Amino acid sequence: MDQSGRHDDRAPEAAHAPGAAGPDGVVALARTAARTTDTLAASLQDDWALYTPGQAAAVAAELFAQTASVARALHGLAGVLTAMTGPDGPARADDHRAGAGDSARAHDAGRYDTAYEAGRYDANRYDARADAVRHLATAAEELAYTLRHAPPATAALRDAPPARALPLNAHETLAGVAALLGEDAVLNQRHRPGDYVIVGESPDGYGCGCDVDFRHAGEEWNFHRSDSAWSLVRVSDGIPAADGTLAYTRFTDLTVTDETAHPAHVAAQIGAALSRLVREPVQGGWREPEPPPARR
Template sequence: MCDENWSTHWMTYEDADTDRGIVHDVCNGIRLITDTGVGDPVETVALSIAGAEAAEALAQALEGEWALYTPGQVTATASAVFSQLEGVLANLRALNTTLSRMEARRETAFTGAARERVEHAAAAVEFACGFAPAAISELQSLPQLLELPADAHELLTAVAGLLGPDAELRTFHGVGAYQEDDSGFGCGCEVLITHDGEVWSLHRGDSEWTMTRENDGKPQPDGSTTYASWIELTPTPTTSHPQHLAAEIRRALALPPQR
């Protein structure tokens, strides 16, 4: 079995997940079962399928250019993946024990060959699992050369600079007076982007980065403006990579790539 010390990295990242609580949101469905204890085969099979779907989805996610920003995020992800590998090892051997119990209860028979195959697979996984500590140690030693924005305002400022002269940062608070809005609407500042003679507003709304076209706004009697349509961008965190958000804006507006 692997040394358990390496596995604390993904646990630490989960504890520090204070931006949107996405780790807890994704895991809550599984915890509905595990917190009360798995009690029947339906729940057991459900957990196995959930794990398979998560692994498949992760493989697809990691294909994206902006899947991860920092070596620390790579380390947390690798730690979780190796932890899954250790889980696979334990599960394969538990499956063999389950087959033995089923044969003893006369619910099946002649499980020897099947259990031997599963044990061979478990041995291969155990060999691969042994590389985890050294791999995580190497990842931990990688330098982080990127400093991500600390808040929504820093991200807006950086994106405005990346988009060039056609983008203007409009600030609605004084220097040093910035405070994140707990409702998910940032500080109220925006970036105005001129494209094909039209002006678009990039702003924070309902914990999402959103773009609206100024000409689509409908003034209301109370002085506010409403929009019937808007563009929701990825990524959503306030500490996202500025180049990632800028790339999504360019894609949404079909702007040429940054040079």
């Protein structure tokens, strides 16, 4: 386990392959890492991004690990800048990351630090790279210092009990959603109580086969598990089949897909979907509903 509180399973040989990616590859890696972190940050703006403190602990551990990696990367970048001597590239690629380098360059960096602290910095006399190295190293050290918060934060989250028990399978999720959709909601149970014993995701993605009927805005709606998705249909859109059942060609699939999703999360998404599908009065007229997409 590393300083961030998570297990470090990276391959050592990959972490120490000098110049393996090349300049273009290194820049691409940095951009990819930034985009990935931005995506995670955007995902965490959703109140339903995580359900339990244990899940938050896992994300926190990875974020602290990422912070440690960023600190190492900043130190590495400072080392690369220190080693740059011109068109011939690094003078001593084997030791510049350990703080070494040719004595003239080290002497110049020392003269820069003395002049900077005395307020006599001359941009024309001293290499601007020394300024960048100083700031990069300081940033790396400050980031590394924040890692002291990792063990207590992740430990506290792992020890915190969840606010409520989560569903074990699709049937428990449907039952929980039905309880949140109002008094008129009916859970249509398609199996005997206790017969559905699958824990987690069902092998075929269709769950237990049960569904929920409910009323909203004067219309009948049905909520069910379809092909690896939670789906909402308007009953009046159903096409009668020969066996008396209704067939549907248009569905509204929720963005949450887990069979063990938090029932309140699922109910919130149903409410959001209904607000798009139902014709409602607004100032100056009516907001027309969006037609549900056809199932491909």
